[in-house]
Amino acid sequence: MKIAEVMKRFVEPASVAIVGATRKSGEFSMNIMEHIISYGYAGKLYPINPNATEILGVKAYAGVSEITGPIDLALIVTARETVPGVLQACADKGIKCASIVAQGFGDATDRDGHELNRQLMEIVRSTGIRVLGPNTFGTANAFINFSSSFARIKLDKNPVGIVCQSGLFFHGLPEFRLTGKCIDLGNACDIGFTEALEYFENDPQVKVIGLHIEGTKDTQGLLKAIKRATAEKPVIVLKTGRSEQAARAMQSHTGSLAGDSLIWDAALKSAGAIRVNDIEEFFDTVRMFSMAPLMKNNSIAVATFSGAAGILAMDAMRDTELQMVALSDDTTAKLVKLAPGWLKVSNPVDYWPIMMGYADQGRAMMDVMNILLSDGEIGGVLFTQVAFAPKYNEMMQMFLNHLAGQYPGKPFMSAISGTYNSDFINALQQEGKHLAFHTPERAARAFSHLWQYSRLRRGL
C-alpha cells in the first residue's frame, strides 16, 4: 500500500478497532474510546473486549476476526506480552495499520522487551501491516474530531501538522492547543519521520509542520524529506538529547540514537529547517507560522507603549538578521504631526506620549498603527502593550483584531505584558486573527524565524 494511503488511514481513519477497550469510564480512567466519542468522531468504532458485549453503548467483539465491516486502523491497547499475538490477528483480518500504545519494547532494558520487539518486526515484515509505535499516543486529527491518545486532549482545527516522539506534544500550551494533526512515532519501529513528513507535505489542511526529533535510524532520509517539505511549507524542528547524558536517557525513552548535536545543527540548517531550542520556542514558532504571512524584507518597526519594552525587543533582535530600520521621511513626518514637540520620533515609536495628547487614546494608537502598517517599506510591525485589566483587554483585542483584518498581508505581531497577559493572549488566539506573545523577546524571536523562512522561499 502506498505511504499516502497508509498515513491517511492512521490520521484520517473512517473506522477504528480498539483492541483492549476498557469498561472503566469517567474521569482519569484513560478510556481512549470514551475520549474519541467525546470529541464527536463520526467514524465507526469497534471495541474489542472478550469480557463485554457492549462498551459505552457500542457493540463489543471478542476479537478482530469477528468484525464484518472494513477497519482502517487498529488501536492496540493491551499489555505488552499480548501485543504480537494481537498484531498477528489484525494482519490476518486484513487490517493494514495498527497503533501500539504499550511501553517496554525497544525502550525496555529486559530481554523480554527486545524479544517482543523482534516478534513485532517479524510480523510487519511477513504480513505488510504497518505499525505506529510502540509506546505511542497514536494520532490526533482535529478536522475529524479524533485522537487515539489515552490522555484526553483539546482539539483545535489549526493548520498544523506535528510529528513527535512523545505524547507531550499532543497537549500544547494554553494559548495554542496545537493539533491540528499530530503523529506520535513513539519508538518508531516501523512508521518514521519520512512517512509522516510525506503525508503532511501533501496535506492541504496543513500549512506548517513541527517535528520533535529524539533520534532516527534514517538521518539521510529525514533530511531529504525535510528539504523537500520546506519548499512547500515551513518545517520547525526541536531536536532534543543534546547532552551525552540526555542521549543515554533517550535510549531508554524511545530506544533512539541521538547523534552528534553539531552535525544535526549543520544538517538541519542546510535542509532549510527552522531549528528551535526549547519547547516554548517550538510552540511559539509553530503557532506563528500557522498565522503569519511571509515578510517582504527584514526591516522591523516597533510601536511601543513603553520605552523599556521597545528596548527589550531591540535587545532580542541583536543577534538576528532583523533590522530596526530608520523610518522613512514620509512616515516620520506623519508621526511627528501626532507627537508632542519634545518627543524624538524614531524607531521604536514610543506611542505613550502621543496618546497623552489625544482625548481618545484608542484613536491615538489607531493613527500610529495605521501609519506604520501601511508603510510598504516596513517588513514587519511589532506592537507592545500591557494587559492592565480585563475590560482594557477587551478593547485592545477588538483594536488588534480590527487592524489585523485591515492589513492581512503585513506581518504584524504583539507582545503583551502584565498581570492579565495570559488571558489576553489566549482570547486573541481563540479568535485566531492576530498573533500575540507574552514578551517582546518572544515576539522578536518569532519575527526572526519568520524572516529566515521568508528569505528561503524568496531564494535570498
Place this chain on the structure above:
Amino acid sequence: MKIAEVMKRFVEPASVAIVGATRKSGEFSMNIMEHIISYGYAGKLYPINPNATEILGVKAYAGVSEITGPIDLALIVTARETVPGVLQACADKGIKCASIVAQGFGDATDRDGHELNRQLMEIVRSTGIRVLGPNTFGTANAFINFSSSFARIKLDKNPVGIVCQSGLFFHGLPEFRLTGKCIDLGNACDIGFTEALEYFENDPQVKVIGLHIEGTKDTQGLLKAIKRATAEKPVIVLKTGRSEQAARAMQSHTGSLAGDSLIWDAALKSAGAIRVNDIEEFFDTVRMFSMAPLMKNNSIAVATFSGAAGILAMDAMRDTELQMVALSDDTTAKLVKLAPGWLKVSNPVDYWPIMMGYADQGRAMMDVMNILLSDGEIGGVLFTQVAFAPKYNEMMQMFLNHLAGQYPGKPFMSAISGTYNSDFINALQQEGKHLAFHTPERAARAFSHLWQYSRLRRGL
C-alpha cells in the same frame, strides 16, 4: 537626611500630597489617588488642585503650603512646564521627598526639556529635597497597600524588592504580580540605584532584589552596592540596551548611557549579581528566589511523567553547572521495588510506567517523590507533569503543596506542561507553597541560577 530615612519616605510614606490630583475618575482615568484608595492605603492623602474643594471625598488644597500636617512624600502629577515651580513650593513647605511623573526632561530632545531638567537639579542642590524620576511610576509597596503608579496594578505581599527604570515592571506577570516593593527610578536625575539598593539590602521584608538597569552615571557605585547586597540576599539583574541601536533608543527613553555590554557582563558577574537575559527569565528568577531554599550541592534528580520532558530538562542543564547525577544504590533499590521489571531505573526517573503498576496513581507519585526528596545526597528535585484537566489540576496542586510542606529545606520545583498549565501555575503561586514553571527548560534555568547563588553564599 540619611538615605535610609529618605527611602523610607518614598517607599513607606505615612502621608502623601498629590499635586495635580484629578477630578476625573473611573476606569481608564489613570487617577492615582483613586488607585491608592482602592488598594486600601491607610496613610493620609492630601490632593492638591486649585479648582476643587474635595476629590473622591477627601478635602482638597490649592497648594502644598496650605497643608498643616506632615507630608512624607509629594507626588507631582502636573505638566512638565509647571514641575520646577511645584518642586520649589514642596521644598519651601519642608517636604523632603518628591516623585515626578511627567516625561520630557532628560529624556526629551528639545531645549526646553533640558532647561527644565537643569532647573530641577538646581532646586535639588539648593534645597536638599530628594527627587525620584522624572518620568516615573514612583513607588509601590504591597505591605502598606500603596502604589503611586498612574496605571492600576495588583499588589502581592511578596518578599521582593524591584528597582527599575520603567513602569513595565510594576505589572509583573500573571503567575507573579511581583510587588512586593517597587522603585521606578525613571530618568534617575537624583535618586539612583545605590540609594534604592541600600534600602532593600537592609529591608527585612525583602528576601530578593531585582534590578532593571538601562544605564547609570555611577557604574562603580552601583557595582559596589550590588556586591554588598549579594552578601545578604540575591540580586537579579536585567541589563538592557545591549545593541548599539538599543543604546541610542535608551538615550531618548530615560536619558541613560548604556555602556558596553561585555564590560557589564564581566562587572556584574564579579559583583555576584545573577544576570538574566530577558524579561521572562527576570520574572522567573526573582519569583524562584522569593520561595526556594538554597542548594547544598549541584546535583539534580528529575522525576518525569514523560521521557521526552526529562530529556528537555537535561538539554536545558547542558551548559550549566548542574549535574544529573547517578542515583545512590539505596535510592535506586527503593525505586526498583516500585517499577516494572523492564524499566531502567535511572535519573531522570520515569514515573509513568511505575504509576501504571499501581491501583492508586497518586500513591505511586507520592512514593517516588518521597524517595527522591528524602535523599540527602540530592541537591534539588525537579518534577514534571501535564495539566490534563481542571479537576486533575486540583489534585496535583494538593499533592505538590503537601510535598513542599514535608520537605521545606529541599529545593524542589515543578515544570507543568499542557493546555491548562497557566491556570495550574497561577493557582499554585497564589497558594505560595510550591514553585512551578511552564516548561522543563525554564525550571532547569531557575535551578541553575539557584545553584549559582548557593555556591556564592557557601564561598565555593
